[in-house]
Amino acid sequence: MKKLELLNLTKSFSNFKALSNVSIELLSGETHALMGENGAGKTTLIKVLAGILKPDQMTMKIDNNIQNIYSSIQSKNLGFNFIHQELNIVSYLSVAENMFLNHPYPKKYKTIIDWNKIYKLSSNALKELGVTHINVKKKCAKLSTGDQMLVKIASCLIKTDTTPSLYVFDEPTAALTLQESEKLFKVINNLKKRGAIILYVSHRMNEILEISDKVTVLRDGIKVLTDKTSELSKEKIIRSMVGKDLSDNFPERTGNINENIVIDVNNVHTKYIRNINFKIKAGEVLGIAGLSNSGQREIFNMLMGVDNIAKGKISFMDQKYEPTSPSDAWKKLISFVPRERRKEALMLKMSVKSNTITPHYSKLSKFFFLANKKQENLITNNFSKKVQLKYENMDQSIYQLSGGNQQKVVFSRALASNPKLLLLDEPTRGVDVGAKLDIYNLIIQLTKNGCGIVLNSSDLSEIMGMCDKILILKDHEQYKILENFKINSQDVLANFYESKKQ
Amino acid sequence: SKAWAEKVTVITPYLAQPGTQMYVEGFKNEASKKGWDLNIIDTKGDVAEVISRIEDAVNQKVDGIVINVDPSQIAAGLEVAAAANIPVVGMDSGADPLLVTNVTSNGYAMAAETSVYVANRIEGKGNVVMFVFDAFPPVQIRGVIADAVFGNFPDINVMDRITPDVQDGGIADSRAKMEALLAANPEAGSIAAVWAAWDQPAIGAMQAIEAAGRSNEGIVIVGIDANPQARDAISQGGNFEASIAQDFVGIGSATANAIDRAMSGEEIKSKVIYVPTVLITSANVGD
Amino acid sequence: MKMLNLIKKYGTLIGFFGIIIFFTINLPSTFLTAKNFINISQQISMLAVVAFTMTVVMVMNDFDLSVGSMASLAGIVAAVLFSMGYPIWIGILAALFVGIIGGLFNGFLVSIIGILPFVATLGTLTMFSGFAFLISGGRTIFGRDIPSEFSSFARSGIEISSLDLKIPFLSILALLLLFIVWFILEQTTYGRRLYAIGGNAEASYLAGIKVKQLRLSAFALTGVGAAIAGLMYSSRVASSNPTQGSGLMLEAIAAVFLGMTMSEEGEPRVLYTLLGVLILGVLDNGLTQMNVDSYIREVLVGFIVILAVAFSSITKKRN
Amino acid sequence: MKMLNLIKKYGTLIGFFGIIIFFTINLPSTFLTAKNFINISQQISMLAVVAFTMTVVMVMNDFDLSVGSMASLAGIVAAVLFSMGYPIWIGILAALFVGIIGGLFNGFLVSIIGILPFVATLGTLTMFSGFAFLISGGRTIFGRDIPSEFSSFARSGIEISSLDLKIPFLSILALLLLFIVWFILEQTTYGRRLYAIGGNAEASYLAGIKVKQLRLSAFALTGVGAAIAGLMYSSRVASSNPTQGSGLMLEAIAAVFLGMTMSEEGEPRVLYTLLGVLILGVLDNGLTQMNVDSYIREVLVGFIVILAVAFSSITKKRN
Numbered sequence A: 001m002k003k004l005e006l007l008n009l010t011k012s013f014s015n016f017k018a019l020s021n022v023s024i025e026l027l028s029g030e031t032h033a034l035m036g037e038n039g040a041g042k043t044t045l046i047k048v049l050a051g052i053l054k055p056d057q058m059t060m061k062i063d064n065n066i067q068n069i070y071s072s073i074q075s076k077n078l079g080f081n082f083i084h085q086e087l088n089i090v091s092y093l094s095v096a097e098n099m100f101l102n103h104p105y106p107k108k109y110k111t112i113i114d115w116n117k118i119y120k121l122s123s124n125a126l127k128e129l130g131v132t133h134i135n136v137k138k139k140c141a142k143l144s145t146g147d148q149m150l151v152k153i154a155s156c157l158i159k160t161d162t163t164p165s166l167y168v169f170d171e172p173t174a175a176l177t178l179q180e181s182e183k184l185f186k187v188i189n190n191l192k193k194r195g196a197i198i199l200y201v202s203h204r205m206n207e208i209l210e211i212s213d214k215v216t217v218l219r220d221g222i223k224v225l226t227d228k229t230s231e232l233s234k235e236k237i238i239r240s241m242v243g244k245d246l247s248d249n250f251p252e253r254t255g256n257i258n259e260n261i262v263i264d265v266n267n268v269h270t271k272y273i274r275n276i277n278f279k280i281k282a283g284e285v286l287g288i289a290g291l292s293n294s295g296q297r298e299i300f301n302m303l304m305g306v307d308n309i310a311k312g313k314i315s316f317m318d319q320k321y322e323p324t325s326p327s328d329a330w331k332k333l334i335s336f337v338p339r340e341r342r343k344e345a346l347m348l349k350m351s352v353k354s355n356t357i358t359p360h361y362s363k364l365s366k367f368f369f370l371a372n373k374k375q376e377n378l379i380t381n382n383f384s385k386k387v388q389l390k391y392e393n394m395d396q397s398i399y400q401l402s403g404g405n406q407q408k409v410v411f412s413r414a415l416a417s418n419p420k421l422l423l424l425d426e427p428t429r430g431v432d433v434g435a436k437l438d439i440y441n442l443i444i445q446l447t448k449n450g451c452g453i454v455l456n457s458s459d460l461s462e463i464m465g466m467c468d469k470i471l472i473l474k475d476h477e478q479y480k481i482l483e484n485f486k487i488n489s490q491d492v493l494a495n496f497y498e499s500k501k502q
Numbered sequence B: 001s002k003a004w005a006e007k008v009t010v011i012t013p014y015l016a017q018p019g020t021q022m023y024v025e026g027f028k029n030e031a032s033k034k035g036w037d038l039n040i041i042d043t044k045g046d047v048a049e050v051i052s053r054i055e056d057a058v059n060q061k062v063d064g065i066v067i068n069v070d071p072s073q074i075a076a077g078l079e080v081a082a083a084a085n086i087p088v089v090g091m092d093s094g095a096d097p098l099l100v101t102n103v104t105s106n107g108y109a110m111a112a113e114t115s116v117y118v119a120n121r122i123e124g125k126g127n128v129v130m131f132v133f134d135a136f137p138p139v140q141i142r143g144v145i146a147d148a149v150f151g152n153f154p155d156i157n158v159m160d161r162i163t164p165d166v167q168d169g170g171i172a173d174s175r176a177k178m179e180a181l182l183a184a185n186p187e188a189g190s191i192a193a194v195w196a197a198w199d200q201p202a203i204g205a206m207q208a209i210e211a212a213g214r215s216n217e218g219i220v221i222v223g224i225d226a227n228p229q230a231r232d233a234i235s236q237g238g239n240f241e242a243s244i245a246q247d248f249v250g251i252g253s254a255t256a257n258a259i260d261r262a263m264s265g266e267e268i269k270s271k272v273i274y275v276p277t278v279l280i281t282s283a284n285v286g287d
Numbered sequence C, D: 001m002k003m004l005n006l007i008k009k010y011g012t013l014i015g016f017f018g019i020i021i022f023f024t025i026n027l028p029s030t031f032l033t034a035k036n037f038i039n040i041s042q043q044i045s046m047l048a049v050v051a052f053t054m055t056v057v058m059v060m061n062d063f064d065l066s067v068g069s070m071a072s073l074a075g076i077v078a079a080v081l082f083s084m085g086y087p088i089w090i091g092i093l094a095a096l097f098v099g100i101i102g103g104l105f106n107g108f109l110v111s112i113i114g115i116l117p118f119v120a121t122l123g124t125l126t127m128f129s130g131f132a133f134l135i136s137g138g139r140t141i142f143g144r145d146i147p148s149e150f151s152s153f154a155r156s157g158i159e160i161s162s163l164d165l166k167i168p169f170l171s172i173l174a175l176l177l178l179f180i181v182w183f184i185l186e187q188t189t190y191g192r193r194l195y196a197i198g199g200n201a202e203a204s205y206l207a208g209i210k211v212k213q214l215r216l217s218a219f220a221l222t223g224v225g226a227a228i229a230g231l232m233y234s235s236r237v238a239s240s241n242p243t244q245g246s247g248l249m250l251e252a253i254a255a256v257f258l259g260m261t262m263s264e265e266g267e268p269r270v271l272y273t274l275l276g277v278l279i280l281g282v283l284d285n286g287l288t289q290m291n292v293d294s295y296i297r298e299v300l301v302g303f304i305v306i307l308a309v310a311f312s313s314i315t316k317k318r319n
């Protein structure tokens, strides 16, 4: 295969266009980087290639011949190989077996599994990656995330009857150490030399510049740039990813930061994070930033009482704060908008009302235990209006709402207790521009009322647009705090992309 | 009397049945007189487990085994015992060449006596409801005899032959079934009698008749076994008129004597030992 | 499409009415009568109580396989105390206490230790049943050992002389429990929280719900329900038997599932559980009246449960 | 910490050896003998077969509650055909065929219709049991209706005259099935795919594994296993009874769970299932020989299952 073309790819989820009219040309012997912010549509494009998602419209040409993809098996037979974004490991199977998950097992006498051959083929594949420290007979559960990723990658190198022609990597280095990444790059180079086509997705600018030959940038499902890497610079790529009209997205911050300290976190350690130190004043927004999985989630777990404090102390509203469960946090008027709304925030089959009032039952009860339907309705109505929720009625099930409106329900839940501190973990993920703006306005309103806010987002522009100061995490440790007036995008990016390299 | 206590194992799947409990009671009394080391095992309805437990007992080298289950189904276990020369006696179980003997009441006679009682009481005509249980051989033969007796009266019609669910002891489901039948046959006199192959369904039927407010229609109920609940009912002079008392305790002690003889090497000629029964009516229930 | 959605939503209900109409036509004078329905209500009362309280744990997506054994154990505990000469109220209190303790033990295993409900209650099923046999010596306790005041409860009721009807106490007790469970699940914040846990346990926890404590207490409720059903059973048959409850568990779960096919999002609701129990009870009663073999009834029941679930929204086809 | 991990890993195994040592000391001359272990192997053979094939579906995180009813049904089908004068091989083939069909029906409900395994097999449990009663008329089929060649199978074995031992055919059959299931699960691509589905259905789907077909066929296997166990049971008791298998389901699931506590990542493995079955069988045998009340044994079994699971890696405490 010399050339693979995707023409006019459009894919929508209900009314939401994840990809519109995207065309991309991939050549043999070339590493093509696909870039874009979270939610830009990169993974969607890959899943279409893998036959997992059905496109609304697409023409695919292999060496100028039109080819259709109907299923994942067909995609495999075309010689396409995928390292999907979510690590799809079967943890209680051995390394070797995980590598053979999408290959037929070699057989002895056509009946029994030839384990020796499996072990040999899989350790050979790992060796090709330069990996020798992984015992292929070991259970995958015993491996680090990085090693698991290497296993997944190596599984594409297993020789079978169809010679692989396309390798697709969706953020393979997100969980890898520097050395592991270097190994991977070598492998990619090898593959490239052998004439394979490589499609590579990553948020890490340096490695893109280092290993790719071409870059395509997606923004909100639209292709905004394709060019030779040698013609591009880091700044140029970031600008096209984020869009020029970045600043227009964020509403003006008004109102003053009060001098009262809402929360003071003093050198706190938990089992999973170290050295966390920050203060938030009333009306102040603290941003949290860093490469993915640097400890963002664990900061929220610490504040919500999911992980216990091992060292250091927190005071909240001038009182000692030692939460042991999220119910302690909510009682103190700390509200939380978790990252994955379907998994961590919503009861999808339950009503807008139930979802809004879940944390507030005790406050809304009559005689301590009777449900107070009047109050429940009132609160739901009030706060749904406040977040400008688009819904038919409050008994409607949540899954019938669009993603953005689902997120608004999570917000109205968080606001319903008039919180003193609001914790936001990726609050605008998968939310459209209009809803985003609504959410930003809500945040500003809250700060006016003296609420402190912690905002984690992997969307850098959001952090820069909304925050008064930024806490940068590196390897589950606080790296530094950037004060607002010094912040410009280059500064933050430097910390983001380079901090790990140092 | 003896240098060491003899080890005797009693294995039954039916210990939850009141009758079995009384056999075991009689057996225990006799065993304690004889100073035996007694082990009573309930397999809770599992017949294959009876075989397993016989194997264990044989392995443990007991001196005698008593069973309370159809011997043809546990032939595998009986063969093992026979090979080890351990005598096995049946306690109301059924005859089998591999058993030394079987101690029991005469089931044919009991069924004949109660069904004839019913036929006479209703003067040979009317609808009769039968409660039967063909899965358990000793009870199944009672149904066969009653069928024959009723079949011999041209004006007696067996309107339903019900097998109640006995998982819960048999009363509740029999009652529910009877309630439904009563509801389906609302006219007085449309049901003349209930013949039950053992007492629990008879009690359930009686409760259903009382609950339906139809105790004064003269529906004749008879059971077999004369268990305390049945005796209570009979003594009150209501619909439940008669049952047959097996001498359960007597069967138990007779079994103990039989296994004692077998263990001491005596050859028992008769393959069945019958223990006498008594028809219980309001006339003699107080005795 | 519309048709299919209607079936999805109301299939079970339509089926239920179909069954009632069928019996009414085939048993014109005896089926659709007040008396017969009072009969049915009494026959299903024990199953109903177990199914109602089973609904409580199933609301949280849990199960309790041990309810049948618990019903047997509670009945046995009461009967053994009766036979030892203790007054009735002590026997009843002790049985309820055993129900609470057993339920809490289930809850402890599931929520504190973290054992899957299926495994945990499979283990306690065996244990409770063993205890019931142990305490009773495997015997059925009956006759004079059971005080007549205790057994007459199940045979009595409230007479409505104007209609010549007697509403049995057992039915009234089941109704009372229905009301209590309905009140707890639908009218209190406690019940709302259980539903939230069932909707998404992780999200509930992060939203400040004390998942562990609630699960623990819900299992205790189910235990008490099973104990009450056991007492009702003993009263009805004027005896206690160490296996008396063994049929209850699977039927109760089947009833809750039948009920779930009628609720909007496939969640368990106790009023629908009542309908599920009624379907099972009406089938029993009607088919017996029609002299249909009880075995055919069993096949039918299994088939109806599968059919109802297959067409309902509980079942999701993956594409 | 280390101690705890050891218990987590080897707790059940250590417990098993503890039990064996206990019985060996208390029953010095009769427990640890070849004869006794041959006895045990025969006693557990039917449970073992059901547990082995139950492992196949549990590998995929599914259940089959209908195995007990299927065992009863298969036994009844064979016995009814025998009583009608058909030759033995026809009876056996028909029983196995019923097992396959029933299993496929379960698989169809679970994988094609998408009903939860718990509900689907709860429904078929009731249906199969109803069929068994229906076909047999509720009767135990015994005596002359069962050909003696059929029942003598369970009483015969391979004599090892040099050791004066007889290895029973039932034990050999169970061993054969162990080998087959082991071979399928551990030595074929098919088995490895089942493990992949159980470990991560999403990953398996993404890797192009045909999840539906595999689930369907795995249930068929479990159905056949249950049918074989039913035939073994009928042969052993020289009769068939429509409730004969009812004790098998819960015990088989308990055995698989006991086995899972021994595997590295808490996945079911058939060799560990064998150990689980052995634990249950040895407890039965040893406690009987020690004249321990069979009811105490039941409590102990429940307790041991809970204990083993509580300390194993199947149970994950949330922090």
Ligand SMILES: Nc1ncnc2c1ncn2[C@@H]1O[C@H](COP(=O)(O)OP(=O)(O)OP(=O)(O)O)[C@@H](O)[C@H]1O
Pocket (backbone or CB within 6 Å): A013, A016, A018, A036, A037, A038, A039, A040, A041, A042, A043, A044, A045, A085, A429, A430, A431
């Ligand atoms: N199954 C789905 N249903 C509805 N919307 C979806 C679905 N999958 C993805 N989306 C939406 O489509 C958009 C594109 O998602 P995609 O996963 O392709 O983003 P991405 O570029 O890979 O982002 P990231 O860098 O975070 O991985 C997002 O807004 C996402 O919420």
Ligand SMILES: Nc1ncnc2c1ncn2[C@@H]1O[C@H](COP(=O)(O)OP(=O)(O)OP(=O)(O)O)[C@@H](O)[C@H]1O
Pocket (backbone or CB within 6 Å): A013, A014, A015, A016, A399, A400, A401, A402, A403, A404, A405, A430, A431, A432, A435
């Ligand atoms: N299952 C459903 N039942 C009923 N209505 C639905 C269902 N799914 C979506 N809708 C409705 O369809 C409309 C579009 O939903 P969709 O999820 O596509 O919105 P969206 O464009 O992705 O919005 P957002 O950007 O907020 O995610 C919404 O009004 C939503 O309420």
Ligand SMILES: [Mg+2]
Pocket (backbone or CB within 6 Å): A042, A043, A044, A085, A170
């Ligand atoms: Mg992505």
Ligand SMILES: [Mg+2]
Pocket (backbone or CB within 6 Å): A016, A402, A403, A404, A430
């Ligand atoms: Mg959307």
